[in-house]
Amino acid sequence: xxxxxxxxxxxxxxxxxxxxxxxxxxxxxxxxxxxxxxxxxxxxxxxxxxxxxxxxxxxxxxxxxxxxxxxxxxxxxxxxxxxxx
Numbered sequence: 001x002x003x004x005x006x007x008x009x010x011x012x013x014x015x016x017x018x019x020x021x022x023x024x025x026x027x028x029x030x031x032x033x034x035x036x037x038x039x040x041x042x043x044x045x046x047x048x049x050x051x052x053x054x055x056x057x058x059x060x061x062x063x064x065x066x067x068x069x070x071x072x073x074x075x076x077x078x079x080x081x082x083x084x085x
Contacts, residue, residue: 004070008063016055024048
């Protein structure tokens with residue numbers, strides 16, 4: 001059960017970072033392009049808005065649900081390693 005929680009937690013954090021970094025880089029590169037094109041009369045600017053609440057819920061809920069599901073469907077006791085007499 002704890003193994004499922006750790007794997008889901010690490011996967012969720014890596015997924016958030018893997019989605020955050022490219023999107024930040026793309027918006028940042030577009031802002032540079034917008035600064036160049038603003039002189040030509042275009043008045044649209046792109047802003048980077050982070051959905052903190054959605055990210056927080058995702059990082060907390062996904063590992064918690066994975067841990068609970070793993071706990072429901074796994075055995076509570078492992079079989080004994082001692083040979084029977």
